[in-house]
Amino acid sequence: MTGPLLRMDGVGRHYRSGGWLSRATVTKAVDGVDLTLAAGETLGIVGESGSGKSTLGRLAAGIEMPSAGTVAFDDAPYAPIDSAAWRRQRRRVQVIFQNPSQAVDPRLPIVTQICGAMAAHRIDPGAGRAGRAEAMLERVGLGGLGSRYPHQLSGGQLQRAVIARALALGPEFIVCDEAVSALDVSVQAQILNLLQDLQAEFGLAFLFISHDLGVVRHVSHRIAVMQRGRLVEDGPAHAVFDRPQHPYTQQLIAALPAASPAARRARATARPAAA
Amino acid sequence: MSPRFVLTKLLRALLTLALAVTFVFVVLRMSGDPVTQMLPDDAPASVREQYREMWGLDRPLPEQYLRYVAGLARGDFGFSFRDDRPALDVVLERVPLTLELGLSALALTLGLGLGAGILAALRRGSTVDHATMAFTILGHSMPNFFLGILLILWLAMTWRILPSSGVGTWQHLVMPTVTLGTSYAATVARFTRSSLLEVLHQPYMRTAKAKGVPFGRTILRHALPNAGIPIATVVGLRIGALIGGAVVVETVFAWPGVGQLLVSSVAYRDLAVVQTVVLLIAFTMVVVNFLVDITYGWLDPRIGAGRREARA
Numbered sequence: 001m002t003g004p005l006l007r008m009d010g011v012g013r014h015y016r017s018g019g020w021l022s023r024a025t026v027t028k029a030v031d032g033v034d035l036t037l038a039a040g041e042t043l044g045i046v047g048e049s050g051s052g053k054s055t056l057g058r059l060a061a062g063i064e065m066p067s068a069g070t071v072a073f074d075d076a077p078y079a080p081i082d083s084a085a086w087r088r089q090r091r092r093v094q095v096i097f098q099n100p101s102q103a104v105d106p107r108l109p110i111v112t113q114i115c116g117a118m119a120a121h122r123i124d125p126g127a128g129r130a131g132r133a134e135a136m137l138e139r140v141g142l143g144g145l146g147s148r149y150p151h152q153l154s155g156g157q158l159q160r161a162v163i164a165r166a167l168a169l170g171p172e173f174i175v176c177d178e179a180v181s182a183l184d185v186s187v188q189a190q191i192l193n194l195l196q197d198l199q200a201e202f203g204l205a206f207l208f209i210s211h212d213l214g215v216v217r218h219v220s221h222r223i224a225v226m227q228r229g230r231l232v233e234d235g236p237a238h239a240v241f242d243r244p245q246h247p248y249t250q251q252l253i254a255a256l257p258a259a260s261p262a263a264r265r266a267r268a269t270a271r272p273a274a275a
Numbered sequence: 276m277s278p279r280f281v282l283t284k285l286l287r288a289l290l291t292l293a294l295a296v297t298f299v300f301v302v303l304r305m306s307g308d309p310v311t312q313m314l315p316d317d318a319p320a321s322v323r324e325q326y327r328e329m330w331g332l333d334r335p336l337p338e339q340y341l342r343y344v345a346g347l348a349r350g351d352f353g354f355s356f357r358d359d360r361p362a363l364d365v366v367l368e369r370v371p372l373t374l375e376l377g378l379s380a381l382a383l384t385l386g387l388g389l390g391a392g393i394l395a396a397l398r399r400g401s402t403v404d405h406a407t408m409a410f411t412i413l414g415h416s417m418p419n420f421f422l423g424i425l426l427i428l429w430l431a432m433t434w435r436i437l438p439s440s441g442v443g444t445w446q447h448l449v450m451p452t453v454t455l456g457t458s459y460a461a462t463v464a465r466f467t468r469s470s471l472l473e474v475l476h477q478p479y480m481r482t483a484k485a486k487g488v489p490f491g492r493t494i495l496r497h498a499l500p501n502a503g504i505p506i507a508t509v510v511g512l513r514i515g516a517l518i519g520g521a522v523v524v525e526t527v528f529a530w531p532g533v534g535q536l537l538v539s540s541v542a543y544r545d546l547a548v549v550q551t552v553v554l555l556i557a558f559t560m561v562v563v564n565f566l567v568d569i570t571y572g573w574l575d576p577r578i579g580a581g582r583r584e585a586r587a
Binding site for chain 2: 061063082086087088089090091094095097099102103104105106107108109116117120121149151165169
């Protein structure tokens with residue numbers, strides 16, 4: 001590999017709606033986005049609801065195709081969706097969604113689901129497969145719970161199981177689309193730390209999508225800010241947070257709840273007109 | 276399966292059977308005097324009285340009922356007025372023919388219903404989907420006997436390619452099977468389509484796809500089992516109904532099964548035989564329901580047919 005792991009050039013995703021009885025409208029969920037992601041790096045994507053973050057995530061993962069521009073993974077565009085080559089690529093790119101309980105089949109034990117994902121890619125056929133699944137569960141802190149059904153696990157445990165299922169395929173790149181937003185704050189921290197440990201251990205690249213700036217800042221090397229489908233700011237995490245350039249980024253950061261009363265007072269005096 | 280689950284099911288089954296027996300017993304005896312059917316119209320009153328006494332019909336209703344139930348407990352289902360032999364024998368000799376028709380209709384129901392339902396769901400909005408749904412409406416709204424008579428008219432009378440009635444060869448089986456099977460297949464197809472569509476839109480189906488699981492496998496492994504509960508329910512009801520529900524079809528095609536026996540026995544007021552047939556139908560329903568309950572647990576381990584919940 002010569003270039004970055006993931007490269008998006010002028011990527012757009014446009015949805016057409018109406019047009020039969022009403023006038024057709026085109027919604028540009030993602031519009032002219034350029035970004036790169038290196039192996040082992042975390043890029044945080046922030047923005048408000050409807051800013052196109054999730055669409056960008058699906059484009060980056062190759063489970064949706066752009067209507068404009070190119071998405072290149074490992075220097076080549078994704079194969080057409082549903083082709084055999086595309087299915088093989090799925091092993092290298094995983095997605096973790098917001099709600100783990102919807103990402104699992106409710107009627108199968110989690111270890112079966114992990115093995116099912118491996119079976120789709122013929123990883124470790126035979127007895128080794130269950131062992132690998134168990135090892136992955138162990139790694140995410142769910143050792144011995146493989147025979148549980150999804151409804152027998154808490155939200156945090158289930159998200160760990162989903163992470164184990166993704167890891168079992170040995171991916172290089174994981175898109176985390178609001179992966180911790182459905183969990184309560186203490187569990188969020190555990191999952192975020194787990195993801196960071198796994199990144200160090202397996203050299204994973206993350207595209208970390210969240211509306212929660214605090215979460216994104218915690219895990220990201222670089223941060224990109226999205227507004228109405230466009231990237232308005234992009235840079236190292238500390239730079240974006242400490243010296244936001246774009247007014248929208250400044251607004252987002254100002255909207256963060258202050259961590260301490262002192263910080264709250266400082267902010268109040270800095271912006272007397274805000275009240 | 277825990278003993279508690281089996282015991283509950285068993286008690287419920289017994290209660291169902293008892294209710295069916297009691298209801299039929301009372302209703303039959305309120306519907307008229309069987310002796311009027313057994314004797315010619317001009318039979319003298321003394322002979323009628325003698326017959327009533329002979330069959331125990333002169334006793335008070337509660338006594339008759341208790342005698343009947345006591346007989347059931349001994350395996351005695353009563354005597355057929357018409358055939359003058361045990362009612363159970365009369366009924367049981369009809370069972371194989373009804374089973375033959377019921378099972379072949381079930382095969383058609385499952386093959387056609389599941390197949391068409393799955394195809395319609397996977398090709399939603401396509402011509403196949405629209406055609407399937409149109410046919411299911413037709414299958415639903417056309418009464419059994421009407422379709423049966425149409426088939427007889429075309430296939431037996433006009434084209435003379437199939438026998439119109441009776442039993443014997445596989446050709447005899449075709450029209451009753453089609454008549455009975457297609458309307459049930461319509462129900463099964465609709466349930467299969469709608470419950471499969473619901474599952475196909477679940478996020479975990481997209482997740483499986485995003486993990487690179489091949490399409491066929493996502494359907495077989497995730498979609499169908501998750502869509503299976505409503506399908507199993509409706510198929511179960513249909514299986515139960517296949518034994519008793521063949522009444523109309525058996526009559527139309529002169530198929531000498533249990534259904535036809537029921538119709539003629541009701542007309543003849545052959546009390547013991549009617550009671551035995553109803554008991555048989557109720558028994559089939561109870562057994563099928565039990566099997567469906569077990570299938571639920573197999574399809575969805577969360578329901579776990581009485582399986583002790585693993586502690587979470």
